[in-house]
Amino acid sequence: MQTVNLLSKRAYLTPDREALVFIGTGAPQRYTYAELNARANQLANWFHDEFGIRKGDRVSILAQNAMAYIDCFYGLAKLGAVFAPLNWRLAANELRYIINDCEPKVLIVGPEFTDVVAELRPDTDIDHYITLEDAALEDAIPYEATLAQASAAEPPSPPLDDDDTWAILYTSGTTGRPKGAMIPHRQVVYNCINTIASWGLTEYDVSPVYTPLFHAGGLFAFLTPLLYVGGRVIVTRAFELEESVQIIDEERCTVILGVPTIFQMWMNTAAFTEASFESVRFFISGGAPLPESLVESWVAAKGGIFRQGYGLTEVGANCFSMTDEESVTKLGSVGKPIFHSRMRLVDAGGNDVPVDEVGELIIAGPHVCTGYWRNPEATAASIKDGWFHTGDMARIDEDGFFYIAGRFKDMVISGGENIYAAEVEAVFREHPAVAEAALIGKPHPQWGEVGVMIVVLQSSQSATEEALQAFCGQHLARYKIPKEVIFTDALPYSPYGKVMKTELKEKFVG
Numbered sequence: 001m002q003t004v005n006l007l008s009k010r011a012y013l014t015p016d017r018e019a020l021v022f023i024g025t026g027a028p029q030r031y032t033y034a035e036l037n038a039r040a041n042q043l044a045n046w047f048h049d050e051f052g053i054r055k056g057d058r059v060s061i062l063a064q065n066a067m068a069y070i071d072c073f074y075g076l077a078k079l080g081a082v083f084a085p086l087n088w089r090l091a092a093n094e095l096r097y098i099i100n101d102c103e104p105k106v107l108i109v110g111p112e113f114t115d116v117v118a119e120l121r122p123d124t125d126i127d128h129y130i131t132l133e134d135a136a137l138e139d140a141i142p143y144e145a146t147l148a149q150a151s152a153a154e155p156p157s158p159p160l161d162d163d164d165t166w167a168i169l170y171t172s173g174t175t176g177r178p179k180g181a182m183i184p185h186r187q188v189v190y191n192c193i194n195t196i197a198s199w200g201l202t203e204y205d206v207s208p209v210y211t212p213l214f215h216a217g218g219l220f221a222f223l224t225p226l227l228y229v230g231g232r233v234i235v236t237r238a239f240e241l242e243e244s245v246q247i248i249d250e251e252r253c254t255v256i257l258g259v260p261t262i263f264q265m266w267m268n269t270a271a272f273t274e275a276s277f278e279s280v281r282f283f284i285s286g287g288a289p290l291p292e293s294l295v296e297s298w299v300a301a302k303g304g305i306f307r308q309g310y311g312l313t314e315v316g317a318n319c320f321s322m323t324d325e326e327s328v329t330k331l332g333s334v335g336k337p338i339f340h341s342r343m344r345l346v347d348a349g350g351n352d353v354p355v356d357e358v359g360e361l362i363i364a365g366p367h368v369c370t371g372y373w374r375n376p377e378a379t380a381a382s383i384k385d386g387w388f389h390t391g392d393m394a395r396i397d398e399d400g401f402f403y404i405a406g407r408f409k410d411m412v413i414s415g416g417e418n419i420y421a422a423e424v425e426a427v428f429r430e431h432p433a434v435a436e437a438a439l440i441g442k443p444h445p446q447w448g449e450v451g452v453m454i455v456v457l458q459s460s461q462s463a464t465e466e467a468l469q470a471f472c473g474q475h476l477a478r479y480k481i482p483k484e485v486i487f488t489d490a491l492p493y494s495p496y497g498k499v500m501k502t503e504l505k506e507k508f509v510g
Contacts, residue, residue, distance in 0.1 A: 004077050004078045004080070004157045004160060004185075005157075006074070006077070006188075006189070006192075006227075006228060007033075007036065007037045007040055007074040007227065008037055008078075008154060010033050010037075010227060010228065010230060011033040011034050011036065011037035013033075013230065014033050014203075014230050015032060015033055015034035016032050016033075016034065017032060017033055017203075017230060017232075018030055018031070018032055018232055019031055019032060019033040019035075019036045019227060019232060019233070020036055020070065020227070020232070020233050020234075020235060021232070021233075021234045021235070021251065022066075022067055022235050022236075022237070023234065023235070023236045023237065023243075023247070024066075024236075024237040025237065029067070033227075033230075036070065036074075036227075037074070038152040039067065039070070039071045039075070039147070039152075040070075040071055040074035040075035040078065041075065041078070041151070041152045041153060041154055041155055042071075042075070042147050042148070042150040042151065042152050043071040043072060043075030043076070043147060043150070044075040044076065044078045044079050044155035045150045045151045045152075045153065045155045046146065046147060046149075046150035047059065047075070047076070047079065047081070047106065048079055048155055048156070049150075051105060051106055051127065051128050052105075053076070053079055053081050053105060053106065054079065054080070054081065054158075055079065055080030055081065055158045055160075055164075056080065056081065056082065056165075057079075057081045057082065057105050058081070058082045058083075058084045058102050058103060058104040058105065058168065059072060059076055059081060059082070059083060059084065059104055059105065059106045059107075059108075060084045060085060060086050060099065060102065060104035060106070060107050060108070061085050061086065061107070061108040061109075061110075061214075062086045062088055062095070062107065062108070062109050062110065062113045062116075062117065063088065063108060063109060063110025063112075063113065063132050064088065064110055064112065064212075064237050064238050065209075065212060065213050065218070065235055065236060065237050065238065066110065066132055066213075066237065068108050068132060068143055069085065069213040069214075069219075070213075070235070071147070072085075072108070073167070073219065073224075075155075077166055077185070078154070078155050078157050079155060079156075079157065079158070080157065080158045080160050080164060082102075082165050082166070082167060082168055083166065083167040083168075084102045084104055084167065084168040084169075084170075084180070085167075085169070085213065085214035086098060086099070086170075086214060087170065087212075087214050087215070088110070088112070088113055088212070088214065089212075092116050092119050092120060094178065095116065095120060096120050096123055096124065097177060097178070098170050098178055098180070099120065099124045099126070100123070100124060100125075101180060101373065101374065102168055102180055102373060103125070104126060105126070105127045105128065106126070106127065106128045106129075106130065107126045107128075107129055107130070108130045108131075108132065108143065109129060109130065109131050109132065109135055109137055109140065110131075110132045110133065110135060111131075111132065111133045111134055111135035111136075113135075114131070114135050114136060114137045117129070117137060118137065118138075128141065129141070130142075130143050130146075131143060132144075160185060161185075162184060162185055162186035162366075163184045163185075163186065163370055164184060164185055165182045165183065165184055165185075165370070166183050166184060166185045166187075166188050167183040167188075167219075168180040168181065168182055168183070168373050169181050169183060169214075169215070169216055169219075169313050171313055171314075179372040179373075179375055179378050180372055180373030180374070180375070181313045181314045181369045181371075181372060181373075182369055182370045182371055182372065182373050183216075183313075183369055184369065184370050186366050186367075187316065187366070187367050187368065187369055188220070188224060190316075190340055190365070190366040190367040191220050191224065191225065191316040191317065191318065191367050192224055192225045192228035192229075193228075193339070193340060194316065194318060194338040194339050194340050194341065194367055195220075195221075195222070195225035195317075195318045195338070196225050196228065196229050197338075197339040197340075198318070198320075198321035198338040198339050199225075199255070199318065199321055201222075201225055201226060201229055201231065201255070202229060202231065203229055203230035203231055204231065204254070205226060205229075205231040205232075205254045205255055205281070206226075206231060206232045206233070206234065206251060206252055206253045206254050206255075206279075207222040207223075207226055207231070207232075207233055207234070207253060207254065207255045207256065207257065208233075208234040208235075208236065208244065208247050208248060208251070208253050208256065209221075209222065209223050209233055209234065209235045209236070210236060210239050210244055210257075210258070210262070211257070213235070215313075216311070216312075216313040216316070216317050217257070217286065217287070217311070217317050219317075220311075220316060220317040220318070221257050221286070221309075221311070221317040221318060222255060222257055223235070225318075232251075234247055234251050234253065241265055241266070241269055241271075242269055242270065242271045243271075244266070245266055245269055245271035245272055245275050246271050246275070248275065248277060248279075248280065249275050249276055249277065249278075249279070252279040253279060253280060254279055254280060254281045255280070255281055255282060255283075255284070256280055256282075256283045256284070257283075257284050257285075257286065257309075258283065258284075258285055258286075259285060259286060259287035259288055260285055260287070260288050260289070260290050260291060260294060261288075261493060263283070263285060263294060263298065264294060267294075267297065267298060267301065272301075272302075275302070277302050277303075277304055280304055281305070282304070282305040282306070282307055282324065282327070283298075283304060283305065283306050283307070284306075284307045284308070284309045285306065285307070285308050285309065286308070286309040286310065286311060286317070287498055288498050288499070289308075289404065289406075289422050289425065289426060290306070290308045290332075291426065291429045291430075292331055292332060292426075292430070293429060293430055295331060305324045305327055305328075306327060307322055307327045307335070308327075308332070308333070308334050308335075309334060310334040310392075310402075310404060312390060312392075313369075314368065314369045314382070314388055314390075315363045315365075315367060315368050315369070315388055315390070316367040316368075318338060319334075319337065319338055319341065319343075319363065319367075320334040320335035320336060320337060320338060320402060321335050321336060321338055321339075322334075322335030322336065322401075326401070330399075330401050332403060332426075333397075333401040333402060333403050334401075334402050334403070334404055335401060335402065336400055336401060336402070337402070338367075340365055340366055340367065341363060341364075341365040341367060342363070342364045342365055343361060343362070343363050343364075343402070344359075344361075344362050344387070345357075345358075345359030345360065345361060345362075345394055345395065345396060346359050346360055346362055347359055347360075353395075355395075355396060355397065355398050356395055356396070356397060356398070357395060358393050358394065358395045358405045358418070358420060359393065359394070359395070360389060360390065360391065360392070360393055360394075360408060361390045361392045361393070361394045361402075361404075362387040362388060362389050362390065363387065363388045363390060364386050364387045364388065368383070368386075368388045369388070371383055391407055391408045391409065392404060392405075392406070392407055392408065393405040393406055393407070393408055393411060393420060404422060405420040405422050405423060406420045406421040406422035406423070407421070410422070410439070410501060412439065412440075412441040412449055412450070412451045413441075413448055413449060414441075414444070414447045414448060414449055414450050414451065414479060415446075415447040415448065415479065416448075417479045417480075419439075419451055419479070419480050421438075421439040421440075423476070423480070424439050424451065424453070424472065424476065424480055424482065425437045425438060425439055425453075427471075427472050427475045427476055428453060428455065428468065428471075428472060430475075431463065431468060431471050432458070432461070433457055433458055433461035433462060433463040433468075434455055434456075434457060434458065434463070434468070435456045435457060435458045435459075436455070436456040436490075436491050436499075437453055437454070437455050437456070438453070438454045438491055438499045438501060438504055439451050439452070439453050439454075439482060440452050440454065440501050440504050440505050440508065440509060441505075441509075442483075442484070442509045443509075444483075450482075450483040450484070451480070451481075451482040451483060451484075452482055452483065452484045452485075452486060452508065452509065453468070453482035453484070453485045453486070454486050454488055454491065454504050454508060455468065455485055455486065455487050455488070456487075456488060456489065456490060456491055457487060465484070465485040468485050469481050469482065469485060486508055488508075491504070492504065
């Protein structure tokens with residue numbers, strides 16, 4: 001599997017086709033496949049000749065979305081080197097841990113992050129610093145000016161195996177230290193193949209990338225599959241609410257990825273009212289459960305097809321698929337497993353659970369990572385006999401469609417009964433007064449723990465704890481009704497659209 005040649009091969013097949021549009025602070029920058037591949041070659045030759053970057057060496061970037069991400073992702077692969085982007089939303093202490101864990105030889109720094117890098121320098125061992133735009137950092141090399149001087153010829157590429165690491169992407173670290181998922185070359189390729197085959201992508205598709213490129217969603221949801229098949233991607237430096245809606249129409253985008261909170265925010269903009277979305281084939285929501293009421297409101301206003309996706313860094317951004325028709329008849333489902341994949345739902349003993357019963361989702365296939373960087377214990381705990389244990393709970397219906405019930409860690413066990421957060425939250429969100437809802441567990445001397453629902457109300461709406469509990473009781477068993485409802489102004493969200501329940505528990509449970 002000659003994965004080092006992915007971009008080279010595409011540039012050979014369609015050199016003059018527009019591949020990528022980068023929208024930053026100035027005029028949009030447009031690149032053909034030949035130009036994109038030339039930049040990757042320049043990056044590889046520069047790093048190989050000047051910094052001695054070889055197979056297995058790590059290179060990191062701490063910056064908002066930039067062309068350097070694309071250059072590094074494809075350029076480093078040609079050398080067999082490893083791309084290890086850093087989450088710029090993390091605190092200095094968290095970044096210090098990750099840098100010292102993956103030990104990059106080179107760090108590329110954006111202008112917003114020079115202060116934090118200066119703070120980290122005494123505690124980290126990095127050989128070379130490179131700056132983007134007008135970033136000021138002592139002893140650093142300017143990126144664009146130096147890249148332009150490098151050779152655009154294909155660089156020397158070492159032999160690579162399918163399991164050689166292409167990238168290290170660190171998980172959010174909701175428990176303990178962040179873990180670096182090792183993304184092998186085969187995972188990148190099969191994510192492309194699975195997404196193209198299962199979602200029906202073609203060379204005519206266009207997708208905006210609003211997700212940070214340090215995240216699996218930014219790199220793998222549509223960017224790498226579309227560049228594989230010969231489509232076009234629009235990358236923005238930062239997420240601007242009104243502009244992001246306008247780009248969809250202006251660039252004739254066809255497949256749109258977002259998280260539920262973004263779709264809700266879009267609906268409240270003036271740009272949404274003016275947008276036609278006539279070029280869009282389908283919207284897909286990921287990162288968190290998609291409220292049915294949101295879909296109904298969007299479709300009533302603009303029409304269109306809405307699908308719900310599911311993915312993890314360790315197994316790929318796209319794990320399920322469905323047809324346009326199924327997105328309506330199976331609203332709430334994430335669909336059926338992608339083409340080259342095997343999935344099971346198992347109980348605590350590893351036994352398959354019956355139809356419509358909840359079990360842990362485990363996944364096997366060529367799109368699964370090789371484990372966690374320098375963490376054999378975490379690897380052994382997650383990958384058993386070739387199956388990756390996601391920690392997510394799901395059920396499957398009689399037609400083979402999967403429904404995510406929530407994280408195992410989000411499950412509340414009250415009086416021996418399992419209460420799945422996603423199920424109860426979905427009911428609460430159907431109440432007309434509720435904008436957002438998140439279920440957490442609270443220790444209880446008799447029942448072990450009980451459910452506590454944290455609720456954000458719609459503006460100009462009101463509701464009492466008793467009214468919401470009664471509403472929930474109309475739809476769910478009595479033991480699933482939260483014993484307490486707490487009202488708050490806003491929920492804390494991660495960059496990927498997930499409610500940070502650890503923060504909620506610290507604030508409301510202690």
